[in-house]
Amino acid sequence: MSNIKEYLTNDHRACDTVFAQMEEKAHNSLADAKELTEAFVADMERHFQREERVMFPEFETKTGMLNGPTEMMRQEHSQMRNLMQQLLMAIDNNDKDKFFGLSETLMILLQQHNMKEEQMLYTMAQQHLSAEAGRIVEMMDSLIVE
16 A cells, blocks of 8 residues: 555554444453553554654655644644553553543544544645655554654
C-alpha cells in the first residue's frame, strides 16, 4: 500500500477496534481490561510516532508549514497521551468511574482528532507527498517505537 491517507486511516481503525474491546472488557472488570488497555496505549503510541517521526516531518519539509496542522496534531497527541496514562492509573487504582470518565473524554477527542487528520491533513499529505508516498509508508511501517 503506497497511499499515506489509506495507511494511516487503516491504522486509526485498528486502534479504534482495540479501544472498543478495552471498554467492553472494562465493564466486567478493570483488572481484566488492563492488558487490552496497555495494548491500546502501545498501538496509539506507535501511530503517533509514525506521524510525528515520519509523516509530519516529511509534510513540513515539503510544504514549509511548520506551525500549521501538524503542530496542532502534536498538541492533541500530547493531550491523548496524558489521558491514556490516567486510564492506566485508574486501572491500577481500580477506579471504574474514573476509567469510564476518562475513556469517554478520550473517545470524543480521538473521534475529533481522527476526523481532522483523515479529512484534512492526510488528504493534504497525500497531495503533497504522492511521489514519495511509497517510501514514507514503508518508513512508517518499519518504524521501531522508542
